[in-house]
Amino acid sequence: MSSALPPDLSAFRDLLDEGGLVTDAASLTRYTHDQRSLMRGETPGVLRPRSTGEVQEIVRLAARSGFGLVPQGGNTSYVGGATPEPGRRQLVVSLERMNRVRSVDATGFTVACDAGTILADAQAAAEASGCLLPLSLGAEGSCRLGGNVGTNAGGLQVLRYGMTRDLVLGLEVVLPDGSLFSDMRTLRKNNIGYDLKQLFIGAEGTLGIITGVVLKLWPAQTQRATAWLQLAARAPIPDIAALIRRETADLASTFELISASSLGLVADMRGADLGLAAGPGGAVLLELSASAQRIPLTEILLGTLEALMEAGHVEDAVLAQSERQRREMWTIRETIPEAEKHAGGSVKLDIAVPTSAVSDFLERAGAVVAEQAPGTRLSFYGHVGDGNIHFNLLVPGGRDRIDFTREVEEGIAHAIYAVAIDLGGSFSAEYGIGRFKRDLLGRYGDPVRLDLLATLKRAVDPTGLMNAGAMT
Amino acid sequence: MSSALPPDLSAFRDLLDEGGLVTDAASLTRYTHDQRSLMRGETPGVLRPRSTGEVQEIVRLAARSGFGLVPQGGNTSYVGGATPEPGRRQLVVSLERMNRVRSVDATGFTVACDAGTILADAQAAAEASGCLLPLSLGAEGSCRLGGNVGTNAGGLQVLRYGMTRDLVLGLEVVLPDGSLFSDMRTLRKNNIGYDLKQLFIGAEGTLGIITGVVLKLWPAQTQRATAWLQLAARAPIPDIAALIRRETADLASTFELISASSLGLVADMRGADLGLAAGPGGAVLLELSASAQRIPLTEILLGTLEALMEAGHVEDAVLAQSERQRREMWTIRETIPEAEKHAGGSVKLDIAVPTSAVSDFLERAGAVVAEQAPGTRLSFYGHVGDGNIHFNLLVPGGRDRIDFTREVEEGIAHAIYAVAIDLGGSFSAEYGIGRFKRDLLGRYGDPVRLDLLATLKRAVDPTGLMNAGAMT
Numbered sequence: 001m002s003s004a005l006p007p008d009l010s011a012f013r014d015l016l017d018e019g020g021l022v023t024d025a026a027s028l029t030r031y032t033h034d035q036r037s038l039m040r041g042e043t044p045g046v047l048r049p050r051s052t053g054e055v056q057e058i059v060r061l062a063a064r065s066g067f068g069l070v071p072q073g074g075n076t077s078y079v080g081g082a083t084p085e086p087g088r089r090q091l092v093v094s095l096e097r098m099n100r101v102r103s104v105d106a107t108g109f110t111v112a113c114d115a116g117t118i119l120a121d122a123q124a125a126a127e128a129s130g131c132l133l134p135l136s137l138g139a140e141g142s143c144r145l146g147g148n149v150g151t152n153a154g155g156l157q158v159l160r161y162g163m164t165r166d167l168v169l170g171l172e173v174v175l176p177d178g179s180l181f182s183d184m185r186t187l188r189k190n191n192i193g194y195d196l197k198q199l200f201i202g203a204e205g206t207l208g209i210i211t212g213v214v215l216k217l218w219p220a221q222t223q224r225a226t227a228w229l230q231l232a233a234r235a236p237i238p239d240i241a242a243l244i245r246r247e248t249a250d251l252a253s254t255f256e257l258i259s260a261s262s263l264g265l266v267a268d269m270r271g272a273d274l275g276l277a278a279g280p281g282g283a284v285l286l287e288l289s290a291s292a293q294r295i296p297l298t299e300i301l302l303g304t305l306e307a308l309m310e311a312g313h314v315e316d317a318v319l320a321q322s323e324r325q326r327r328e329m330w331t332i333r334e335t336i337p338e339a340e341k342h343a344g345g346s347v348k349l350d351i352a353v354p355t356s357a358v359s360d361f362l363e364r365a366g367a368v369v370a371e372q373a374p375g376t377r378l379s380f381y382g383h384v385g386d387g388n389i390h391f392n393l394l395v396p397g398g399r400d401r402i403d404f405t406r407e408v409e410e411g412i413a414h415a416i417y418a419v420a421i422d423l424g425g426s427f428s429a430e431y432g433i434g435r436f437k438r439d440l441l442g443r444y445g446d447p448v449r450l451d452l453l454a455t456l457k458r459a460v461d462p463t464g465l466m467n468a469g470a471m472t
Numbered sequence: 473m474s475s476a477l478p479p480d481l482s483a484f485r486d487l488l489d490e491g492g493l494v495t496d497a498a499s500l501t502r503y504t505h506d507q508r509s510l511m512r513g514e515t516p517g518v519l520r521p522r523s524t525g526e527v528q529e530i531v532r533l534a535a536r537s538g539f540g541l542v543p544q545g546g547n548t549s550y551v552g553g554a555t556p557e558p559g560r561r562q563l564v565v566s567l568e569r570m571n572r573v574r575s576v577d578a579t580g581f582t583v584a585c586d587a588g589t590i591l592a593d594a595q596a597a598a599e600a601s602g603c604l605l606p607l608s609l610g611a612e613g614s615c616r617l618g619g620n621v622g623t624n625a626g627g628l629q630v631l632r633y634g635m636t637r638d639l640v641l642g643l644e645v646v647l648p649d650g651s652l653f654s655d656m657r658t659l660r661k662n663n664i665g666y667d668l669k670q671l672f673i674g675a676e677g678t679l680g681i682i683t684g685v686v687l688k689l690w691p692a693q694t695q696r697a698t699a700w701l702q703l704a705a706r707a708p709i710p711d712i713a714a715l716i717r718r719e720t721a722d723l724a725s726t727f728e729l730i731s732a733s734s735l736g737l738v739a740d741m742r743g744a745d746l747g748l749a750a751g752p753g754g755a756v757l758l759e760l761s762a763s764a765q766r767i768p769l770t771e772i773l774l775g776t777l778e779a780l781m782e783a784g785h786v787e788d789a790v791l792a793q794s795e796r797q798r799r800e801m802w803t804i805r806e807t808i809p810e811a812e813k814h815a816g817g818s819v820k821l822d823i824a825v826p827t828s829a830v831s832d833f834l835e836r837a838g839a840v841v842a843e844q845a846p847g848t849r850l851s852f853y854g855h856v857g858d859g860n861i862h863f864n865l866l867v868p869g870g871r872d873r874i875d876f877t878r879e880v881e882e883g884i885a886h887a888i889y890a891v892a893i894d895l896g897g898s899f900s901a902e903y904g905i906g907r908f909k910r911d912l913l914g915r916y917g918d919p920v921r922l923d924l925l926a927t928l929k930r931a932v933d934p935t936g937l938m939n940a941g942a943m944t
Contacts, residue, residue: 107710108828108859109717152663163661165670166638179920186826188858189626189635189901191674193913193925193943198637198670202663219718238579245581246691249723249762290721294775296768303766354658356580386660387580429661441665448651452932453665459931460924471665 008065009045012091015057019097022046031092034083035076038402039435041083043070046092052172052180052211058093059209059465060178067091068468071205073116073147076139078348079434081151081204085469093209095146101125102212109217110169110186115146115210122215131217132291134161134253138337146210152202154430159245159385160253161218163430164201170214171197176207176461184214199456204432205467207460219291221253225301226287226320228329230279235313238356241385243311244286247304251297254287255385256333257358262379265339265394266332274332279315285333287326333381340379345401346392347408351420352429355387364419365391372412388429391416409436417444433471441471480537481517484563487529491569494518503564506555507548510874511907513555515542518564524644524652524683530565531681531937532650539563540940543677545588545619548611550820551906553623553676557941565681567618573597574684581689582641582658587618587682594687603689604763606633606725610809618682624674626902631717631857632725633690635902636673642686643669648679648933656686671928676904677939679932691763693725697773698759698792700801702751707785710828713857715783716758719776723769726759727857728805729830734851737811737866738804746804751787757805759798805853812851817873818864819880823892824901827859836891837863844884860901863888881908889916905943913943 013021022028023045032041044067049055062069068090072082084090095116102112106129113122119140126133135148137155147153149171153164161167170184183197200207231240237257244252260278267274276283288297301319308314320326340346353361362380369376377394393412395404417427417440427440442450457464457472485493494500495517504513516539521527534541540562544554556562567588574584578601585594591612598605607620609627619625621643625636633639642656655669672679703712709729716724732750739746748755760769773791780786792798812818825833834852841848849866865884867876889899889912899912914922929936929944 105826105828107714108826109714110826152667154661154663158661162638165667166634175920175924179923181920181924182918183921185896185898186828187824187896187898187901188827189630189824189855189860190898191624191626191902191904192898192900192917193674193905193921194671194679194928195624195637195674196921196924196928198673199666199928201670202665202667207666218722219714242579242581242691246763247766249764249767250690251721291718292721292772292775294719294772295721300764300766303764352659352661354577354580354582355660356577356658383661388661424657424659426657426659426662426664428664429659430663432663433665445664446654448647448653449655449665449668451651452647452653452668455931456666456668456671456928459927 011061011065012045012047012058015061016047016049016054020048022048031072031075031094032084034080036078038405039080039083042086043084043090043092046094048094048097050097052174055093055174055209055211056178056180059174059176062091063178063463063465068465069093070467071095071146071150071209073144074118074139074142076143076147077434078431079436081432081434081470082147083435085435088468090468095144098211104129104131105186106131108186110214111217112170112184112212112214113145115144115213117145119143119145119148126217127220130220132220133215133217135164135167138334145213149201149210149213150203150205151432154383154388156256156383157253158383159255160250167215168197168201168213169216171200171210172212173200173208173210176463176465181208184212186214202432204434204470206457206470206472207466221289221291223293223297224287224289224326225297226326226329227301227305228276228318229284229286229308229314230277230316231281231284232313232315233280235281237358237384240308240313241355243307244304247307248288248300251288251290251300252286253289254285256285257381257384258283258285258333259378259380261377262336262381263332265343265379266335269339269342276318276329276332285329336379336381340392340394343394344397345395346379347405349391349413349416350429350431351389351391351425351427353387353420353423353425355385357423357425358384358387358389361389361419361423361425365416368415368419369393369412372415435469438471483533483537484517484519484530487533488519488521488526492520494520503544503547503566504556506552508550510877511552511555514558515556515562515564518566520566520569522569524646527565527646527681527683528650528652531646531648534563535650535935535937540937541565541681542939543567543618543622543681545616546590546611546614548615548619549906550903551908553904553906553942554619555907557907560940562940567616570683576601576603577658578603580658582686583689584642584656584684584686585617587616587685589617591615591617591620598689599692602692604692605687605689607636607639610806617685621673621682621685622675622677623904626855626860628728628855629725630855631727632722639687640669640673640685641688643672643682644684645672645680645682648935648937653680656684658686674904676906676943678929678942678944679938693761693763695765695769696759696761696798697769698798698801699773699777700748700790701756701758701780701786702749702788703753703756704785704787705752707753709830709856712780712785713827715779716776719779720760720772723760723762723772724758725761726757728757729853729856730755730757730805731850731852733849734808734853735804737815737851738807741811741814748790748801748804757801808851808853812864812866815866816869817867818851819877821863821885821888822901822903823861823863823897823899825859825892825895825897827857829895829897830856830859830861833861833892833895833897837888840887840891841865841884844887907941910943
């Protein structure tokens with residue numbers, strides 16, 4: 001078998017142990033196809049190091065032998081951020097065997113992990129020590145921390161805890177010259193020159209390979225209070241979000257808007273009444289949480305709901321009376337992406353606008369779709385307490401999903417992005433740029449910004465070794 | 473008067489309006505001497521632009537005429553970060569006339585300001601809109617936002633709200649080539665390539681001149697509960713901080729340790745009993761705050777105090793029964809720096825350690841002082857819930873303050889830094905590097921880190937126009 005390897009790959013094999021180099025076509029597809037099968041990449045091989053030292057060796061050897069590298073965690077990118085490109089002679093560096101939780105500090109509230117640690121495993125390690133790792137998103141069972149950091153992942157609890165960037169205390173990164181930037185300190189405050197780790201957060205692997213991560217933890221939440229809100233017609237989402245922040249003293253950890261259409265898709269898939277309805281303005285899943293039993297969370301939630309009703313924003317609300325009922329509310333929210341698939345798939349637009357512009361965006365973007373693509377069904381939902389809306393167009397019956405995706409992305413998507421940008425928003429809230437949104441970056445990016453971005457890329461990775469084709 | 477100007481300065485005068493260029497010696501000292509008079513800088517002139525456009529013109533003209541620039545806000549640096557150096561031919565760019573709060577969004581919880589806005593003015597604008605700008609520090613009446621961002625300021629409420637970096641949503645920066653990096657968006661989520669604004673936060677003006685800032689706000693706090701805790705002997709600070717986070721559901725906004733010696737200095741200065749005492753383990757000023765009246769804050773505080781006493785960490789506690797009593801507790805804390813001055817001054821070491829190592833640090837650093845400088849009085853206090861300790865050595869009676877400062881900084885300070893670094897800590901928690909700690913950066917900085925820092929400086933500011941002599 002090994003004799004079939006090109007000689008330049010055999011040097012990589014020699015670096016790594018059994019299973020460290022994958023080259024057979026059947027095994028490669030797991031790494032070369034993105035999760036939505038929108039892109040089929042190509043690579044001569046996947047490297048699976050077991051240590052930071054091995055990553056350093058890989059980087060040095062790749063630089064010498066003319067290979068590019070594509071770092072990969074759980075391969076859950078929505079934008080082709082971890083897909084090796086045909087014609088670029090890129091090797092994938094999968095961190096999946098560097099998946100150790102290194103340490104948890106339950107007094108200082110920190111966790112240190114290998115970058116290949118699956119997010120859910122890091123969450124579980126925190127929980128086992130009485131702590132909370134609040135980063136939480138749909139892919140948490142398979143995405144890996146290095147990818148979360150490299151894409152500055154958002155998710156379900158940004159409202160209270162912030163994006164991944166806000167959680168990162170330390171990083172360890174192998175630079176394009178093979179040297180190791182090691183800043184795995186657990187310090188909350190440390191002003192000793194440029195905060196270099198910030199550079200790698202959200203850089204999508206284009207400046208180095210993240211091998212280790214220190215994240216902030218919080219005290220474990222020991223109680224929750226959860227409600228399903230039916231919004232009144234034209235209920236102003238920004239005012240509702242602001243009222244909730246104020247009235248709950250920021251104990252709200254989740255504020256998820258669910259449109260009536262998204263809810264309908266879930267009901268269609270299940271073929272059953274969900275037992276929970278949207279109001280004319282949609283529905284909101286609201287959850288408060290606290291780390292101490294002495295906080296009267298249910299009373300706080302009830303008082304907040306009363307204030308929302310008094311203000312005329314909410315028509316009715318259901319309080320989860322049991323963990324089973326709470327789980328059911330969450331399941332509905334979490335099932336939306338699957339329900340979209342079941343309905344034939346969707347084109348996902350990951351919009352951000354200033355929190356105070358969410359309702360304006362929904363109204364104006366809805367009008368754009370009604371005018372330019374009449375009859376197209378929408379499914380929108382998301383973490384709108386942060387101004388992040390997943391604004392998705394359903395693939396019409398009989399249309400090919402990939403064809404329709406191209407049509408939307410080349411057409412109406414731009415009209416929708418234009419609305420977001422006019423409101424001070426963005427065409428990418430949490431998914432990032434990757435390979436699918438590079439043209440958008442060029443199209444909507446301010447030239448000074450793009451120039452500075454290119455300057456940094458050239459300065460840190462002058463030969464373009466790292467994830468060429470993504471973002472830059 | 474103008475005929476006395478060197479011709480290269482007159483071009484700057486022509487750019488700016490009345491009062492835009494300051495050159496007379498008497499007026500210059502306000503800009504050339506740092507606030508502790510540890511450094512006397514020199515400059516041919518101070519430029520006081522009124523707009524971002526004028527800053528761009530200044531940068532272009534300086535580049536053409538061979539001047540360096542030193543951006544300055546309130547000139548409150550503890551490390552000579554904004555002091556023009558003799559021999560460097562540096563002009564000061566004071567942002568003091570760019571001090572407008574541009575807008576407050578009370579629904580989206582953001583404020584946009586000119587970089588020369590005084591922190592207290594930004595706080596007041598937020599408050600007038602029912603919001604809280606939680607950045608709060610001793611110098612808030614004179615420091616300016618651009619300086620806060622450039623130094624990534626910390627302060628009194630980092631425990632709950634984070635450092636300045638965690639509050640920044642948008643920035644506007646004039647780059648060394650005079651172009652404008654404008655990212656004043658109020659977005660909470662925006663993943664569109666490297667988050668370039670991060671580069672300028674904490675860069676101490678070495679990469680560009682910050683002219684505008686967007687900060688996150690919070691709902692205004694409408695109630696507080698405040699207590700003064702007397703700690704038991706050898707009370708473990710990290711465990712106390714962790715218990716407080718957990719039991720208050722992170723509603724604690726302030727956790728300030730005050731050593732018995734610091735308290736003694738305040739009593740000495742006042743010449744009166746303070747009415748509040750430290751326990752054998754020191755004292756803690758603890759404050760909870762909430763944005764809604766329905767949160768039973770006093771009950772939560774009482775329950776937390778009970779848990780602290782049950783654990784044996786706290787011997788006694790006084791609950792502030794009135795705003796007057798609360799103010800008195802705060803005044804004691806805030807008076808410590810003045811009381812140190814009154815006692816003859818102090819050498820301030822701005823230490824950070826992992827939160828869980830605070831007690832270890834205090835014990836080991838105290839032993840170092842007892843051994844190497846017996847008889848030296850200490851005053852330590854600070855935001856230890858974040859691992860930040862202001863560990864100050866009092867100037868002995870009869871010693872010259874500046875001589876003693878040099879002696880400490882060249883001698884025992886290194887032994888104390890060594891303890892911090894051995895515990896995974898840092899020699900600069902919030903003050904930054906500036907001109908006084910450059911040698912420390914070289915001494916304790918990892919070579920890969922320093923090399924990357926220099927690479928970025930070269931890439932963004934290749935001619936070294938910006939704040940040469942500070943940090944890099």
